[in-house]
Amino acid sequence: MVVTLRPREAVPRWLNHVFVAIPNFFTDSHLMISSVPPASFVPPSSVDEPAPGSISRPLCARSAALAALREADPVTKAAAARALYAAVIDGSTLCPAELELDEPPELPGRPARPELVEPRKLGRRSMQSPQGRAVLLHALAHIEFNAINLALDAVWRFAGMPAAFYTDWLKVAAEEAYHFSLLTARLAEYGHAYGDFPAHDGLWDMCERTRGDVLARMALVPRTLEARGLDASPPIRARLQQAGDHASASILDVILRDEIGHVLIGNRWFRYLCDKGGLDPHATYTRLAEQYHAPKLRGPFNFEARRDAGFDDTELADLTALAGSDAGGAQTDQGTPD
Numbered sequence: 001m002v003v004t005l006r007p008r009e010a011v012p013r014w015l016n017h018v019f020v021a022i023p024n025f026f027t028d029s030h031l032m033i034s035s036v037p038p039a040s041f042v043p044p045s046s047v048d049e050p051a052p053g054s055i056s057r058p059l060c061a062r063s064a065a066l067a068a069l070r071e072a073d074p075v076t077k078a079a080a081a082r083a084l085y086a087a088v089i090d091g092s093t094l095c096p097a098e099l100e101l102d103e104p105p106e107l108p109g110r111p112a113r114p115e116l117v118e119p120r121k122l123g124r125r126s127m128q129s130p131q132g133r134a135v136l137l138h139a140l141a142h143i144e145f146n147a148i149n150l151a152l153d154a155v156w157r158f159a160g161m162p163a164a165f166y167t168d169w170l171k172v173a174a175e176e177a178y179h180f181s182l183l184t185a186r187l188a189e190y191g192h193a194y195g196d197f198p199a200h201d202g203l204w205d206m207c208e209r210t211r212g213d214v215l216a217r218m219a220l221v222p223r224t225l226e227a228r229g230l231d232a233s234p235p236i237r238a239r240l241q242q243a244g245d246h247a248s249a250s251i252l253d254v255i256l257r258d259e260i261g262h263v264l265i266g267n268r269w270f271r272y273l274c275d276k277g278g279l280d281p282h283a284t285y286t287r288l289a290e291q292y293h294a295p296k297l298r299g300p301f302n303f304e305a306r307r308d309a310g311f312d313d314t315e316l317a318d319l320t321a322l323a324g325s326d327a328g329g330a331q332t333d334q335g336t337p338d
Contacts, residue, residue, distance in 0.1 A: 059084075061093040061166065065173070066101055066156035072109040074145055074184075074194055078177035081148050085174035088167055095166035100159050103211075108149040108204065113195030114142060119202060127243045134190040135197055136236070137248060140255075141183040142199040143229070147176040147262075150207050150221055158214040161269075168265045175258045182251045189247075209292050215273045219288045222266020224295070229259050230305040260309045267310030282314060299323030 061084060068080040087093040122139075125132030151173035155166050184194050203225055210217040237252040274281040288294070301319045311319075 059087060059093040060099065061088055061095045061170065062099055062101065062156045064093070065152045065170065066104070068173075069107060069149055069152040069156065070104060070109040072111055074111060074180065077109065077145075077148060078180050081152065081170075081173040081177040085170040088170050095155075095163055095170075097160055097163065097166070101156055103157075108153070110145075110149075111195055114138075114197060114199040116201045117198045119200040122198060122200060127239045127245075130190055133240070133243065133245055133248065134187060134192045136240075137183055137187045137190065138192065138194065138197045139199065141180055141187060141194050143203065144176050144180040144183060144255075145194070146201075146203040147226070148173050148180060150203060151176060153207055154214075154217060157211065158217070161214070162272075165269060168269070172262045172265060175262070179251075179255050179258065182254065186248055186251060206292070206294070215270070215277070215284070216288045216292055218266050218270040218273060219285050220292055220294050222263050223270055223285070224289070224297070226259060226266065227263050227306065227309065227311075228297075230256065230263060230302045230309060231300065233259070233305075234302060235300075256305065260305050263306075263309035271310075297322060 064080075064084050068077055068084060071077040071080060084093070088095065125135045127133050127136060151169045154169040155173070158165070180194075187193065203221075206220055206225055207217070210220055233252055233256040237249045237256075240246075240249040240252065270285075271281055273279075274284055297319065299319070299322065301323055303316055303319070306319070307316060
């Protein structure tokens with residue numbers, strides 16, 4: 001398995017050679033760390049051809065996702081997410097849908113900093129100052145760090161889904177990790193690191209609320225919380241451009257492009273589960289939003305991005321009505337529903 005990382009990323013030693021020791025197949029996985037392959041190392045290209053007398057045991061991707069979720073160091077977690085998706089794509093891992101994993105304590109793994117506070121305690125700063133832009137970049141990096149955790153959690157937690165479900169969410173985790181790396185590299189150019197400013201825990205809070213319900217998770221994390229990022233991205237990008245920070249604005253372009261795909265994945269699996277259960281998706285979403293106390297949606301909405309992300313005409317019409325008179329101004333720059 002070859003994992004290519006950008007020069008700015010710190011590369012954990014174990015990414016030089018990833019190999020697996022699974023004492024009890026599919027119940028306990030360990031990513032062994034070494035700068036030199038051990039004698040027992042089997043390259044992924046030969047996984048299907050074990051040496052005589054040996055047993056080749058490929059990595060259980062869902063167990064590895066849980067291990068990555070438990071990782072506290074952000075750089076190592078991000079690299080692990082990208083490496084795991086690469087391993088799934090090259091066929092050297094398995095995603096056993098039937099595997100039921102026990103939840104360990106203290107999820108997710110995260111560093112001691114940033115300090116987590118209530119959202120109302122987070123001050124706002126002007127993007128016209130370098131410090132204000134650093135605070136913004138830090139907030140965005142924190143969102144992406146949490147998004148890595150959310151995607152990894154979906155992979156290990158929800159058994160019995162089609163194989164494509166696990167591959168989709170590992171892809172999301174890998175892309176969120178890439179976003180995190182871009183943002184922290186840019187933050188470093190402002191003289192700061194992830195953890196330098198306080199942050200809130202709203203995204204993971206919804207993950208906790210929906211821990212026992214995959215339908216609710218698909219409805220309320222990608223389709224609600226992450227979809228808000230589609231709405232927020234254009235005005236934030238415009239303010240960065242206005243402040244002359246074109247490099248940061250370009251990162252927002254990458255994130256918006258990928259986040260449309262992530263919300264589309266959430267929409268696809270939400271509708272798959274509704275179809276499987278014979279449920280009306282619109283009524284089901286409304287019920288789940290009330291049951292799990294999802295945040296109320298507020299405009300302006302990025303209708304073009306939401307349409308690309310799989311929201312249907314009925315949902316877009318509901319958002320137009322919700323936005324009311326404010327929707328007209330948002331639609332000028334962000335697209336108008338049919």
